[in-house]
Amino acid sequence: MIGEYSVRDLSVHYGGVCAVKSISFTVAEGQSIGVIGANGAGKSSTLRALMGLVPRSSGTVTFDGKDMSGVPARNMVRHRIGYVPEGRHVFGGLPVEKNLLLGAYARKWNAETRASLEEVYALFPVLGEMSDRLAGALSGGQQQMLSIGRALMAGPRLLLLDEPSMGLSPKLVDDILAALQKLRDQGLSLLLVEQNAKLTFEATSECLVMENGEVAMTGTSEELRKDLRVRKIYLGL
Amino acid sequence: MTFRSRRTLRLGSLAAAGVLLYALPYGLGSYAIHVVDVAIIFALLAMGLGLVMGIAGQVNLAQIAFFGVGAYATALFTTQAGFGFWVSAVLAMLAAVVAGLVVGFPALRVQSHYLGIVTLGLALAFLNWIINTPMAGGADGISGIPVPPLGAVDLRDEYLYYYLEIVAFLMALGFGLFVVRTPLGRRMKAMRDDPLAAGAIGAEIPNLRMTAFVLASLYGGLAGVLYAGLIRYVAPESFSIANMFLLLAMVIVGGRQSLWGCVVGAVGLSLIREWLVDFSTYAQLGYGLVVVLMVVFAPTGLAGVPVRVAERIDRRRSADRAVLRPFRPYEPLDGAEHAGPEVVGLEVVGISKHFRGVKALSEVAFTVEAGAIHGVVGPNGSGKTTLFNVISGLYKATAGQVVMDGRRITDARPYRLSQAGIARTFQNLRLFGALTVRDNVLVALDRTRTRFIWRYALWPVGVWRYDRELRHRADALLDRFGLADYAGATPGALPYGIQRRIEIARAMACAPRLLLLDEPAAGLNGEEVRQLSEIVRSIRDSGVTVIVIEHNMGFVMSLCARVTVLSGGRVIADGTPAEVVATPAVIEAYLGDESMSDAPLDLPTEVK
């Protein structure tokens, strides 16, 4: 299928512990899917395994009909898969604009890059204001925007986001949500891994709820929002 | 193999080695014995370097200068000051120790490559001094050092000198092995593997670093004295940087973490160097290449090879036999004693912690009741671990204070807090990777201070007895935690759940009054979490106050008397688990949605 990102029976083991047990899902072109669950449920491991940053023990991943199993992490961006790592991971010693330009590392730096840069500044005006500030000196929320902006610079068709709300105040979470909704409306496919269920329900159409490395529930975001079991999984009741 | 036959074998091989060492000179010509005499001196030097670098993890490129100080001081005291050889030897050893203190001093401020360049610079400074000072004879050096007098024994004879060296060498080796296998050596190894964790269990890192350098200088000084007595002539070229690197090669090739390895490397390379004396440049090329290949392919050196082989065999065998046994609970304190002086509470008063403007914690305040289990929960990045790091002294708070038992403990060094009775585990496991499980626990059991080290010089038997007692206690503790089968294994290869338990055992070995557990249930399966609850309860019942950070809410809810919830570095709720989960702010922090908090909830299971 065109633009479809499909994951089948993905498992991940860390030093003898099974972090992810045989999960499957599909992100259709332009669709946004959420993966929610408490800390340590295996959400981050899933994403890192999809990026090729940790080895998969089993499972197949295809994007646009192509097998992604042998693709090293550094080439994901060339297949137009963008990644926003957990904890932001900006290049702290480099200015904001350099961070963004590095996002377009796999492309030629030309007028098109310039245009992407302007798009990112339009999405996150604060980055434009601080373009020559060192990334390490930004606040947590600004760094998160930078991290998303950096991933957008490569012109991805699918964006993998790992806990963009981590450690942010509710106001900033709302800003991130607004940006994600805008990206979704532009037709970008999203795979959003989050602890913050509210953000996820509003940014996505369907969700997986993970618990102990397994998919505990699936459904549309609307259904899950009303389901009390989600809250129990979260609060360990 | 039975214990007895193993012991017989060991005694037998020691006896054989003794006979061999005794008989060796009879089979050697006069030049060969000279070569052997020099090789033994290098072995002493290499042991010193192994102790400071391999055991204590301090990059020291000035070992050759300790050697030089020992040799030159002997030469100067005998020829210039007219002291006798043995008096000069003692003074020379003292001079070497002073050099050790000088070279070790920068280690208090800098580590790793910085320490490498500073020690190398100081070695060059020493070389520069002996080349230039008229007193030391410049490039010609000092000749005319007297023969060490020893009763009727004429030490001019290099065969007899060999026996003197062998006695010194065996004593040095024995002492070195004794240090490595007793509390001091274990602490140094712990510091090497993880200085942070070592500090958190009470190792006084600065003193320990200085001790390592002093030990290295003692070996260097002894080698220098013996060298001066053997050659009876000293010149700068013996103490060049090229020789420093040769020494380094010996230690790397032999295996820096093993004294036997250092000895083998030193003797081996000395002999090879002698054998290739006419092709010295090729020899240099060769040992340079060997160093490169060794660090890439065999970082533990020759000494590591048998260990690696044995480990591989052992792992295969022990994998089917070793079992994690059930935890045996502690004796609970009686109700009357429950609030006794031993049991402490903790008060966190307005703690803030900022990192370059980022507010990780803002005015966090809560009280931990004496003898209770207190939970700290919150979403990722809410500042839980930062809070632990402040309480355990790894971070300095920007504002506020922590009060334990009525005493303000804010900003104390981690080892002081450990001595005051605070122990902790780490979120990402900080076990000492190259130490066995037993040694991990032994390091924590040893509650002595730095001054204990004097006993190594004054009363080694006392050290030995103390060590034996520690080992008994370690075995009892491992047995209690069901870890007896893993005592001899290194933690890295063990399953995650077992490593978690080892970390708790290590923390309990510190005999704490307050135990901080950072995500102890992370990565554990359901049954393991249940066992963990049991362990933590028993620890609480024995009179230890426990604070636990967890994201496994079920675990927290069933275990804790009170829970503090952090979000964005602030306390958003504090109370019993039932109160806390009913707080809208908590539900919002976790789910991001306040509206969901209106629906009715089942209350959590009763807290025991």
Added chain:
Amino acid sequence: MQVFLQTLVGGLSLGAIYALVAMGFSLVYRTMGLVNFAHGNVVMIGAYVASTFYLTVKLPFVPAMVIALVITAGIGLVIERVLRPLENKDFDLMLIGTIGFGIVLEALATLIWGATGRAVRNPVQTAPLDVLGVRIRTYDLVVLGVTALAMVLLVLFLQRTKRGAAMQAVAMDHEAATAVGIHVGRSNAIAFSIGAGLAALAGGLAGPLLYVSPTMGGSLGIKGFAAAILGGFGSIPGAIVGGLGIGVLDSYSAGHFEGYSDLVTFLVFTAAIMIRPTGIFGERTVNRA
């Protein structure tokens, strides 16, 4: 006063050499988070290759330097490739590995060129300038000029080019660098060869100032490293300031303490590190995973 200035001028030209060496150390550290203890010996190889092509093959000085640059860059690639398995794993072990390479290079140089060493003819044969009674050799000015040029080019490379930015990104966060599509291994290899090229530049220029011998790498390497740390490890302007500082310190201590200059230089250096471990410009923070 005249003596003072004359000493300063002498110190600056030697300091420029130290600065070039320090820049190589800092570049490799900033882009890879690695300290290359073989760097001094690469400088020595550069000096030998340049002087061989200049004196023996009788090429002009500049082409001889270019050949030296290419050869040392190749050596840099080899060192990086061999030690790559240790990258981001064991820092101290890598450090010892580079010491091993230093020993190998010194032995190779002795085998190829002999142990005695050689003097290199000054390529700029013009009369020294006389400024306020201070004699300034034209070659000293050349050395200072080349150093300044190298610094400018290096700073421009790091700040203006894609590759330069990518190299720094790798050192700051190699996982995030991977995610944006940077080939971390290749980036490191290029960084290492540029560092080695800088070493050749330093060695080639040092030839006519110092005596070229297999052991020259030791002292140039140690002083250059000290300069890098003094200026703030990883900082390019820091390397320049540190290099000139060590050069001038050396020059004055040679004037005042004669033979004891090394002793004084290293004691002052040790004291400086104890007081301010991060150097004048502060260490460029490198996040090593």
